[in-house]
Amino acid sequence: YHQNSLMELERWKQQEQAREEEKHVKIIREKEDRDAQLQYEKQLKSEEEQKKKDEEASLVEKIVNEMEAEQKKFERKKEQTKKAMRKVFEENMEDQRKRDREKKEAMEREAATMKEYNRLMDEQEEQKAEELAARMERQATLMKKLQENVDGIKKGAGDSDAQRAAAQQEEQ
Numbered sequence: 001y002h003q004n005s006l007m008e009l010e011r012w013k014q015q016e017q018a019r020e021e022e023k024h025v026k027i028i029r030e031k032e033d034r035d036a037q038l039q040y041e042k043q044l045k046s047e048e049e050q051k052k053k054d055e056e057a058s059l060v061e062k063i064v065n066e067m068e069a070e071q072k073k074f075e076r077k078k079e080q081t082k083k084a085m086r087k088v089f090e091e092n093m094e095d096q097r098k099r100d101r102e103k104k105e106a107m108e109r110e111a112a113t114m115k116e117y118n119r120l121m122d123e124q125e126e127q128k129a130e131e132l133a134a135r136m137e138r139q140a141t142l143m144k145k146l147q148e149n150v151d152g153i154k155k156g157a158g159d160s161d162a163q164r165a166a167a168q169q170e171e172q
Helices: 002-157 159-171
Strands: none
Touching: 002 159
8 A cells, every 4th residue: 555655646746746837838938928928918019119210201301391492482483583673773873864864955955945046145145236237327328328318408408307307317
């Protein structure tokens, strides 16, 4: 009986040991499964983070490119505006020079016209003066003749004729 009990005990020990080993193998397998699961989850998380980083980097690059394009567009527009303003300024300056030339030419024409007008006026005054001098000379000649006639008549006709001649002379 004792031997039987020892064998039973031995068998039980072996079963317990087999059960312990099985339990130990099961625990190790579960631990490996958990480790594999954790590793897989870490890998997924790492891939997700990398994907997120890549997307963020791509987005940042896109934003930077858009900002650079916008800056270039702004610079081009600024340059075009500058050119347009320069062109307007040059056109205005050219218009001003043209108006100044036209004004100068108009003033020169006006000065020439005034000079011609003054020359004509001087000629007219000179002509009038000559005509007046000629008229005065004719009048003086006529008066001289009249005086001679009066003197001749006076000698022949007397004082009354002299008075008439003097009155005529005063009228003229």
